[in-house]
Amino acid sequence: MIExxxxxxxxxxxxxxxxxRGVGSHPARKLNSWELVFVERGEFRIRxxxxxxxxxxxxxxxxxxxxxxxxxxxxxADLKFYWLHFDWLDVTLNSALRQTLLTIPQHxxxxxxxYIISLFRQFLNEQENVHRSIALECILLLILQQLSAAxxxxxxxxxxxxxxxxxxxxxxxxxxxxxxxxxxxAKELHCSADYLGRVYRRTFGLTLTEALxxxxxxxxxxxxxxxxxxxKEVASRCGFSDTGYFRQIFRKHxxxxxxxxxxxxxxxxxxxx
Numbered sequence: 111m112i113e114x115x116x117x118x119x120x121x122x123x124x125x126x127x128x129x130x131r132g133v134g135s136h137p138a139r140k141l142n143s144w145e146l147v148f149v150e151r152g153e154f155r156i157r158x159x160x161x162x163x164x165x166x167x168x169x170x171x172x173x174x175x176x177x178x179x180x181x182x183x184x185x186x187a188d189l190k191f192y193w194l195h196f197d198w199l200d201v202t203l204n205s206a207l208r209q210t211l212l213t214i215p216q217h218x219x220x221x222x223x224x225y226i227i228s229l230f231r232q233f234l235n236e237q238e239n240v241h242r243s244i245a246l247e248c249i250l251l252l253i254l255q256q257l258s259a260a261x262x263x264x265x266x267x268x269x270x271x272x273x274x275x276x277x278x279x280x281x282x283x284x285x286x287x288x289x290x291x292x293x294x295x296a297k298e299l300h301c302s303a304d305y306l307g308r309v310y311r312r313t314f315g316l317t318l319t320e321a322l323x324x325x326x327x328x329x330x331x332x333x334x335x336x337x338x339x340x341x342k343e344v345a346s347r348c349g350f351s352d353t354g355y356f357r358q359i360f361r362k363h364x365x366x367x368x369x370x371x372x373x374x375x376x377x378x379x380x381x382x383x
Contacts, residue, residue, distance in 0.1 A: 118199070120254075122246040125194035125233055129335075136181025143195045145173040146253070148226055151328050152189035155182035165191075167283075167328075168223040170257055172216045188332055192230040196250060213258055220260045222315035224324060224363070229253050271309035274299060278310055278318065286325040287349045292318045326350065327363040334372045341368055 123143055136156055147154060147165060154165040158177045165171045173179055220226055233249045277299055282290070295318065296303040310318050326348040333344045342353050350356035360368050 118247045120247055120250060121197045121199055122250055123195040125192065125237060127234060128191050128193060130185040130187060130189035132185065132187030135184050138178065138180035140176065140178050142175050143197050144175055146194045147171045147173065147191055148230060149191040150227055152186045154189060154191050157182055163217055165217065169217065169219045172214065194250065214254055218257060218260045220256055221313065224316065226253060226256055272313050274301060274306065275310045275313035278306060282322055282325050286322060286329060287347060290322060323359050324363060327360050330360060330368065331371065334368055
């Protein structure tokens with residue numbers, strides 16, 4: 111057996127998943143730790159010492175310790191976000207470690223939201239273990255590395271291709287329930303399907319089809335837990351004409367069948383942060 115000594119610059123406190131029911135608001139408070147928020151669905155609005163942040167789906171926000179934080183308005187009914195509290199440790203850095211320091215933007219979007227979400231889900235599962243392990247710090251470092259990489263690419267947002275990708279994303283968010291295809295989307299945006307697919311994948315780290323499926327699955331999650339609809343009705347409202355295919359895509363993105371998701375909703379890491 112080989113024993114290794116590993117020094118982490120961070121210490122995790124706890125984390126969770128918040129799913130709004132359309133009531134309440136973020137309390138006014140001042141924390142002694144850092145808080146990382148990642149929005150999967152909806153819009154999260156909060157003030158830090160008077161500065162307003164509007165965090166959209168696929169974006170993260172770092173809230174600083176010692177600042178006054180208060181929510182702006184009531185929680186939207188469709189809001190869903192992950193949160194995580196941690197501390198930066200005062201450690202002595204050698205020259206080798208200094209080269210690995212991360213520059214993390216306070217508020218940023220990420221290229222691959224699905225990967226960040228999978229890391230948060232892994233974090234929450236690991237957190238439930240009786241015996242605490244360094245896995246929590248390892249997962250947090252992976253999340254922070256992704257945010258750092260996203261921040262370093264922000265300057266590319268001035269590219270015409272990136273602007274086109276964001277227009278495509280907006281269309282996916284508002285028209286996901288319609289029978290969309292890459293060719294239809296490209297025609298609407300006055301470009302070729304190949305070009306649109308390339309710039310979208312370069313900007314967001316996934317294909318247009320993957321992004322469309324993700325948007326439809328997020329809409330389905332909300333319908334499954336808030337309405338008494340049949341599976342066929344949920345599938346239809348989210349743009350799926352075939353219930354079996356909807357079930358397949360939903361399981362691919364969430365790891366659960368629609369029925370299992372509905373049963374598990376009130377049990378899985380749901381709290382108010």
